[in-house]
Amino acid sequence: MARYRLTLEYDGGGFRGWQRQQDGIVTVQGVLEDALARLCGHSVTVLGAGRTDAGVHATGQVAHFDTTRPREPWVILRAVNVMTPELLTVLAVEEVDDRFHARYSAVYREYFYRVLAGRSSAPALDRRRVWHHPRPLDVERMRLAASALLGRHNFSAFRASFCQAKDPVRTLSRMEVEAVGGEIHIRVGADGFLQHMVRNIVGTLSVIGRAEWSPSMMEQILRSEDRTKAGPTVPPWGLYLERVLYGEGVG
Amino acid sequence: MARYRLTLEYDGGGFRGWQRQQDGIVTVQGVLEDALARLCGHSVTVLGAGRTDAGVHATGQVAHFDTTRPREPWVILRAVNVMTPELLTVLAVEEVDDRFHARYSAVYREYFYRVLAGRSSAPALDRRRVWHHPRPLDVERMRLAASALLGRHNFSAFRASFCQAKDPVRTLSRMEVEAVGGEIHIRVGADGFLQHMVRNIVGTLSVIGRAEWSPSMMEQILRSEDRTKAGPTVPPWGLYLERVLYGEGVG
Numbered sequence: 001m002a003r004y005r006l007t008l009e010y011d012g013g014g015f016r017g018w019q020r021q022q023d024g025i026v027t028v029q030g031v032l033e034d035a036l037a038r039l040c041g042h043s044v045t046v047l048g049a050g051r052t053d054a055g056v057h058a059t060g061q062v063a064h065f066d067t068t069r070p071r072e073p074w075v076i077l078r079a080v081n082v083m084t085p086e087l088l089t090v091l092a093v094e095e096v097d098d099r100f101h102a103r104y105s106a107v108y109r110e111y112f113y114r115v116l117a118g119r120s121s122a123p124a125l126d127r128r129r130v131w132h133h134p135r136p137l138d139v140e141r142m143r144l145a146a147s148a149l150l151g152r153h154n155f156s157a158f159r160a161s162f163c164q165a166k167d168p169v170r171t172l173s174r175m176e177v178e179a180v181g182g183e184i185h186i187r188v189g190a191d192g193f194l195q196h197m198v199r200n201i202v203g204t205l206s207v208i209g210r211a212e213w214s215p216s217m218m219e220q221i222l223r224s225e226d227r228t229k230a231g232p233t234v235p236p237w238g239l240y241l242e243r244v245l246y247g248e249g250v251g
Numbered sequence: 252m253a254r255y256r257l258t259l260e261y262d263g264g265g266f267r268g269w270q271r272q273q274d275g276i277v278t279v280q281g282v283l284e285d286a287l288a289r290l291c292g293h294s295v296t297v298l299g300a301g302r303t304d305a306g307v308h309a310t311g312q313v314a315h316f317d318t319t320r321p322r323e324p325w326v327i328l329r330a331v332n333v334m335t336p337e338l339l340t341v342l343a344v345e346e347v348d349d350r351f352h353a354r355y356s357a358v359y360r361e362y363f364y365r366v367l368a369g370r371s372s373a374p375a376l377d378r379r380r381v382w383h384h385p386r387p388l389d390v391e392r393m394r395l396a397a398s399a400l401l402g403r404h405n406f407s408a409f410r411a412s413f414c415q416a417k418d419p420v421r422t423l424s425r426m427e428v429e430a431v432g433g434e435i436h437i438r439v440g441a442d443g444f445l446q447h448m449v450r451n452i453v454g455t456l457s458v459i460g461r462a463e464w465s466p467s468m469m470e471q472i473l474r475s476e477d478r479t480k481a482g483p484t485v486p487p488w489g490l491y492l493e494r495v496l497y498g499e500g501v502g
Contacts, residue, residue: 009375057376081372089375121332124260124340125308125380 002070005100006032006046006080007092008061013128013237014087017054018061028052028088032063035083039076040067049102049244050109050193055236057129059112060091062244064102070095100246108245110174110189111198114238115206117184130183131202131238137184137209143177145208145218146186149201150175155194156225158204160233163195168225170194177205184209189243196233204231253321256351257283257297257331258343259312264379264488265338268305269312279303279339283314286334290327291318300353300495301360301444306487308380310363311342313495315353321346351497359496361425361440362449365489366457368435381434382453382489388435388460394428396459396469397437400452401426406445407476409455411484414446419476421445428456435460440494447484455482 010028020030029046036044048063073093080090099105116123118136123129152171159168174189186205188198204221207213208231221229261279271281280297287295299314324344331341350356367374369387374380400423407419425440437456439449455472458464459482472480 009372011376011378059376077372086373086378087375089372091370091372119342121260121328121340121342122337124338125262125310127262127337129376 001066001068001098003064003066003096003098003100004073004076005092005094005096005102006063006065006090008032008063009059009089009091010057010061011087011128012052012055012057012239014085015054017056018048018051026085028058028061029063031084031088032065032080035080036065036067036076038083039071039079040069042068047102049106050241052239052241053196053236055128056239056241057237058241060110060243061241062102062106062246064096064100066098102244105246106192106244107247108173108189108191108243109193109241110187110243111193112240112242113186113188113198113202113234114240115184115186115202115234116182117209119182128237131235133206135210137206138211139177139179139184139209141211141215142184142186142205142209145205145215146175146177146201148216148219148222153222154225155197155222157221157227157230158197158200159194159227160196160200161227165194168194170197187242198239199233199236200227200230202238203234206234207231252317252319252349254315254317254347254349254351255324255327256343256345256347256353257314257316257341259283259314259339260310260342261308261312261339262379263303263306263308263490265336266305268307269299269302279309279312280314282335282339283316283331286331287316287318287327289334290322290330291320293319298353300357301492303490303492304447304487306379307490307492308488309492311361311494312492313353313357313497315347315351317349353495356497357443357495358498359424359440359442359494360444360492361438361494362444363491363493364437364439364449364453364485365491366435366437366453366485367433368460370433379488382486384457386461388457389462390428390430390435390460392462392466393435393437393456393460396456396466397426397428397452399467399470399473404473405476406448406473408472408478408481409448409451410445410478411447411451412478416445419445421448438493449490450484450487451478451481453489454485457485458482 114130116130117133365381367381
């Protein structure tokens with residue numbers, strides 16, 4: 001038995017999310033499992049670091065699978081890229097120790113969110129790549145509010161009602177809000193995320209950026225541990241899973 | 252009669268180029284003329300600064316049209332954006348003097364070309380936004396070669412065989428080659444361009460970047476005025492019409 005680690009890039013608009021569903025529904029896991037089953041000659045389970053929602057993109061998703069038919073990593077890379085739609089690309093394949101688990105060994109995940117703010121016309125070229133917010137947003141207010149989230153907290157206020165995680169405590173170690181050209185780029189890194197957590201944080205930041213709430217509201221919302229106090233869930237197509245890091249000796 | 256200037260962004264992959272063709276073929280000019288005819292209640296001709304080929308994108312194309320039914324520019328902007336596919340966005344509408352001509356008054360045009368070089372896997376997210384060149388390219392060699400093109404020259408060596416321009420002399424005032432992240436960005440500005448000129452220049456630069464030709468070949472190719480001496484025509488989907496400038500008093 002050999003275990004392989006995959007690094008993946010995909011256009012979330014082409015998939016109904018990461019997780020395999022019934023036949024006929026195109027998901028990232030489903031497409032990968034089908035291709036690898038054909039390559040390996042046995043059924044294959046692919047486990048991902050983050051189960052991205054429908055529409056969410058990835059530039060650095062990590063996954064792993066096991067096979068009884070070991071092959072050179074470059075053979076797997078080429079074969080999977082030939083057998084899957086062009087909306088998905090395997091960037092790298094490495095053979096790993098069987099202690100490596102794409103989801104449970106991950107110690108850090110980083111997401112990126114793109115907002116096109118303050119431009120009345122919708123984006124034609126990046127129409128499923130950024131969230132279009134026609135009114136301007138005040139980046140300084142957003143940055144001030146965002147800093148309240150850094151550290152170890154109960155993030156229940158930013159958690160989807162249907163989120164199934166047992167423990168709502170996470171450690172946010174990176175939280176950046178930057179104006180880049182006509183866009184606002186938000187980067188969030190943590191040991192893990194609750195469902196819709198990044199999209200709910202960005203939604204709350206957008207209300208603060210429109211000056212409807214004060215930046216100090218962020219801390220109150222966080223402490224309330226109440227989803228109804230936070231802002232709306234922003235669209236999935238502005239969100240990118242960029243990076244997953246692993247501990248020493250299992251990465 | 253009133254004349255309006257339009258600034259346009261579009262995803263070239265959704266159109267068979269700028270120029271109107273027979274019914275049923277989707278072109279940028281055709282889509283705009285149909286929407287404006289409905290808005291104005293009479294047939295409309297839209298003239299563009301650059302007649303981009305099928306697949307070529309624009310972030311700053313400029314066009315104009317005349318109507319006997321003047322309206323507020325913002326009304327035209329909103330109406331056209333509602334009536335056209337999301338692959339096309341009108342960024343700005345201004346009423347202009349009738350001496351303004353999007354094509355003939357333009358004094359400068361700038362194109363941008365994106366190459367994803369040195370990465371074996373194809374791009375999933377930017378699959379119709381960059382040219383994928385799996386082998387690495389030497390940016391320094393390309394930059395050295397590119398500088399030979401600056402100035403006023405006969406560009407016949409970089410001109411499509413079917414190009415109909417009477418005069419092959421153009422003045423290149425900007426020619427930049429830059430490594431940005433994992434990409435190579437090429438920016439070319441001139442008073443005007445011959446057909447396929449930017450794509451043939453980039454194709455020639457790519458041969459030099461692969462070290463198959465020396466950088467000094469660029470000047471010899473230019474002087475030959477012979478299309479067969481230059482490199483291949485690279486794909487349209489890496490190319491963006493970014494900017495068009497107009498002279499004093501007509502812009």
